[in-house]
Amino acid sequence: MRAWCFTDGFGFESLHLVDRPDPEPGPRDVVIAMRAASLNFRDLVVLRGQHGRAVRPPLIPLSDGCGVVTATGAEVGDLAVGTRVAPAFFRNWQGGAPPQDLEAGRLGGPLDGVLATRVVAPADAVVRIPDHLSDAEAATLPCAGVTAWSALSEPRPARAGETVLILGTGGVALMALQLARVSGLRTVVTTSSDAKAERLRALGADIVIDRSATPDWARAVREATGGAGVDRVLELAGAETLPSSLKCVRTGGTILLIGNVTGNEATLFLPAILTRRVTLQSVTVGSRQDFEALVRALDLHGIRPVVDRTLPFEDAPEAFRTLETQAGFGNICVEIPGD
Ligand SMILES: NC(=O)c1ccc[n+]([C@@H]2O[C@H](COP(=O)([O-])OP(=O)(O)OC[C@H]3O[C@@H](n4cnc5c(N)ncnc54)[C@H](OP(=O)(O)O)[C@@H]3O)[C@@H](O)[C@H]2O)c1
Structure with a gap:
């Protein structure tokens, strides 16, 4: 697999496209072939090395993305290969009150994120994506979308x-x-x-x-x-x-x-x-159950998130620069090719 990675520090000079071994699913995991990712302001904070000591290189950036399940662990019953999914922002927050170690479960720092051709995730930390959304639109949901949902719910x-x-x-x-x-x-x-x-x-x-x-x-x-x-x-x-x-x-x-x-x-x-x-x-994004509630609302009302532009995978650093200008309207996304 290929991934963008902060290899030995933060900043553009440390963001490199690297080859990694393909991930293998554990018994309760799924492997996802990523198709699109989306940037958030928080990803700029990570790029600048300002996200606190728990977020350390080497690190694959970005929390928000969408892809298709390509392999499942032996104990995964209800997610078939071919299902389009998005990993939840927090790997450790299913619903209700947040766990005390909430910060440890964030994608894109401290956990590896989704700016990669393949990602492995627990099956109970991914959400199915409705058909009416493009890959880039779906990629905006885990952090940006769920945060908007929580901000109108709490x-x-x-x-x-x-x-x-x-x-x-x-x-x-x-x-x-x-x-x-x-x-x-x-x-x-x-x-x-x-x-x-x-x-x-x-x-x-x-x-x-x-x-x-x-x-x-x-x-x-x-x-x-x-x-x-x-x-x-x-x-x-x-x-x-x-x-x-x-x-x-x-x-x-x-x-x-x-x-x-x-x-x-x-x-x-x-x-x-x-x-x-x-x-x-x-507001601290939201749980996987919040994500599922958001997806139901988008499906019901046919809402499609606003994508300002989608850049090629090879141009991911340019996506960070575009976000930095604050000239965009809506989400800046990256298309992720098959490998
Ligand atoms: N707490 C959470 O769970 C959570 C989750 C997601 C995001 N966030 C935070 O929410 C913020 C927005 O995130 P985002 O990813 O949507 O950011 P973004 O895409 O970078 O958008 C930021 C927007 O803020 C507006 N802005 C900039 N300076 C402003 C000012 N002085 N007064 C009013 N508006 C100003 C600009 O819009 P205009 O040009 O239209 O004014 C800009 O496009 C970030 O701080 C991010 O860290 C928090």
Whole structure:
């Protein structure tokens, strides 16, 4: 098999295409011939060597991918060769409360990821993919898709008629927008350009705010909600935007802490939380059961994730560079050839 691998460190200079022995399935494993992978902001953090001491080279990057089962272990009963599947982001979280060693089960660091022609995974840590999705679309689901699902489900499912604020147009944000629409939610989305704003409207966003033209976008969000604020904020941008998100959320509303694109350390005006019964709830992707629930919803509503572009396997480093520019709209994917 072939794989991209951080061989002896992180950074582009350490990312190499390598040959490895084909993986063999253990009794409860499946071998997957990967067909596509998808990048997340987190993969950039890994590339930069900023993901903490547990994530070490040699490491095959990327958590999100899709492929076809080519071999099964002797104890695997219900997954036939030829089934199209995606490995779950966490190998050790089936459902319910997360296990204490959750971080040890992540694909793409500390566990080897999916930017490889073949991957071995426990059969109970993969999810079947519906037919209406292309390989690249399906590849976006394990982290980006499940995170969007969790962000609309926790601490309780968003209810029809509620208003949700979504920051940006990355993979998580656009999947959340699509799910919010079929859930009957009113959507407010911020972005950085006219062109992206146009595409957001075409995807069905109710209110789009260009944050580059409207620096005080928090005020614009409040005005758009008659002064009340939104029921739920999907806080994907982090330190720089969290204080503004706090200004946008209604009394009794919820901010889902998801991303840190703009930094890790925020200063918050605590009375704005304490006196208004605001809930701050973090999202950590989700379990395999969450992944299965997402897939059922996508199947039911015929939702297809937004793929900005798909690059050839040999150009995987270029996919990281493209993600870094933040010029994309939706997911940056890599096509994986057979070997
Ligand atoms: N907690 C979890 O379980 C979890 C799971 C997945 C992802 N995440 C996090 O969620 C975040 C988004 O992930 P992703 O993979 O979707 O990222 P992405 O594809 O890189 O998209 C990031 C987007 O954020 C927007 N953005 C950048 N700077 C901003 C700013 N100052 N204000 C508002 N928006 C800004 C940009 O959209 P516009 O140009 O349209 O504004 C950009 O395209 C990342 O921090 C990631 O680590 C967390």
